[in-house]
Amino acid sequence: MAGRSVVDSGAPLRDRVAEAQLSPASVIATEIKGLVVRGERDQARERFGALVALLQRRALRVAFQYLRNADDADEAVQDAFVKVFLHIEQYREDLSFDVWFTRILVNASLDRLKARTRQQRFIAPMADDDERSVERVAATEASTERRLLARERWAQVTEAVAGLPDRQRLVFTLSQVDEQTPAEIAAATGMSAATVRVHLFRALRKLRGILGEQA
Amino acid sequence: MIRREDPDPPLADALDAFRAAACAEADAHFDDRALEVQRQRILQRLVQAGQPARVLRFPGAIAGFRPAAGISRRWISAAAAAGLLVGLITGQLLHVMPGDAWVHRVAPRGPQSVPAGRMVVVPALAATDADNALLDAIDVAVTSRGASDLRAFDDLTFAYEPR
Numbered sequence: 001m002a003g004r005s006v007v008d009s010g011a012p013l014r015d016r017v018a019e020a021q022l023s024p025a026s027v028i029a030t031e032i033k034g035l036v037v038r039g040e041r042d043q044a045r046e047r048f049g050a051l052v053a054l055l056q057r058r059a060l061r062v063a064f065q066y067l068r069n070a071d072d073a074d075e076a077v078q079d080a081f082v083k084v085f086l087h088i089e090q091y092r093e094d095l096s097f098d099v100w101f102t103r104i105l106v107n108a109s110l111d112r113l114k115a116r117t118r119q120q121r122f123i124a125p126m127a128d129d130d131e132r133s134v135e136r137v138a139a140t141e142a143s144t145e146r147r148l149l150a151r152e153r154w155a156q157v158t159e160a161v162a163g164l165p166d167r168q169r170l171v172f173t174l175s176q177v178d179e180q181t182p183a184e185i186a187a188a189t190g191m192s193a194a195t196v197r198v199h200l201f202r203a204l205r206k207l208r209g210i211l212g213e214q215a
Numbered sequence: 216m217i218r219r220e221d222p223d224p225p226l227a228d229a230l231d232a233f234r235a236a237a238c239a240e241a242d243a244h245f246d247d248r249a250l251e252v253q254r255q256r257i258l259q260r261l262v263q264a265g266q267p268a269r270v271l272r273f274p275g276a277i278a279g280f281r282p283a284a285g286i287s288r289r290w291i292s293a294a295a296a297a298g299l300l301v302g303l304i305t306g307q308l309l310h311v312m313p314g315d316a317w318v319h320r321v322a323p324r325g326p327q328s329v330p331a332g333r334m335v336v337v338p339a340l341a342a343t344d345a346d347n348a349l350l351d352a353i354d355v356a357v358t359s360r361g362a363s364d365l366r367a368f369d370d371l372t373f374a375y376e377p378r
Contacts (some may be wrong), residue, residue, distance in 0.1 A: 060245050086264060176234050177237050208226045211229055
């Protein structure tokens with residue numbers, strides 16, 4: 001996960017990343033922490049914009065996959081970034097910022113999920129968002145045949161993933177969408193690496209079974 | 216990643232398709248413009264988070280309050296006067312009416328009602344006799360021999376005498 005796309009590709013940052021063998025996000029977060037500690041909050045906020053730009057898309061993919069709703073994902077990601085800035089002084093430079101951020105993002109997504117569950121007790125759903133998602137993804141494929149196949153496969157996998165228990169779905173999402181290693185997932189979720197592997201194994205076994213039945 | 220270790224080609228293909236489609240789906244919802252808007256919102260929230268909480272002022276004096284249009288002061292005064300008059304007349308009528316008639320109005324109807332000129336026993340008063348009987352029974356029980364054995368224990372406990 002560390003060292004993926006870098007928005008701010010200035011030479012000093014690149015050099016520091018290479019020297020310290022840290023992710024770009026960790027380097028920027030350390031800078032921001034220093035600015036906040038020195039009381040230079042305006043500059044810290046400006047620098048925080050670069051950190052947001054660096055992690056934003058990845059965070060939205062994870063949150064959206066987990067929440068299955070664009071508005072909720074938007075809110076969860078915003079909440080996560082705001083929490084990061086407000087608690088940046090608690091960030092430990094010797095640890096990966098990406099893992100710390102993932103942990104905050106997961107918690108923000110879970111909070112949003114709980115809030116939505118409370119709301120849904122009183123409000124009926126307006127439309128089937130997943131159905132529209134299937135149409136949107138299938139429409140990106142070129143030929144009609146490939147479009148149909150992609151639509152069918154995407155619908156099968158999405159349905160299968162949605163049917164996973166919460167923890168398996170979380171581990172699966174972080175592993176497959178965010179491409180995190182079991183060790184990173186363990187650090188971000190607070191589970192042991194062995195537990196993460198068990199959840200992944202069970203998720204994959206379940207998906208294999210579902211897809212095998214449908215084939 | 217587990218996906219790469221998985222030897223099952225159909226599952227690996229499905230997972231590849233899943234990841235690609237999941238990313239495409241999220242990216243379709245959040246284009247570059249949406250990302251920029253979100254970034255600005257986050258920075259705006261950070262600016263607001265650094266400021267002290269606003270204290271809303273209590274609404275000013277209500278000196279300018281006026282009754283709703285269409286309700287004149289004259290009507291309000293007339294309604295108040297009418298209410299006063301009705302109250303006075305009702306009070307006078309209660310004094311003018313004979314006592315027996317009043318008792319008949321208050322006493323319950325049916326088998327418990329009594330002829331005019333006799334004392335009326337209201338159920339609340341009748342309950343007093345039952346209470347007295349109960350208290351007598353308690354006194355008898357307390358002074359009986361069996362209960363007297365417990366007095367030693369009672370003497371050890373804190374006695375609270377209501378005043």
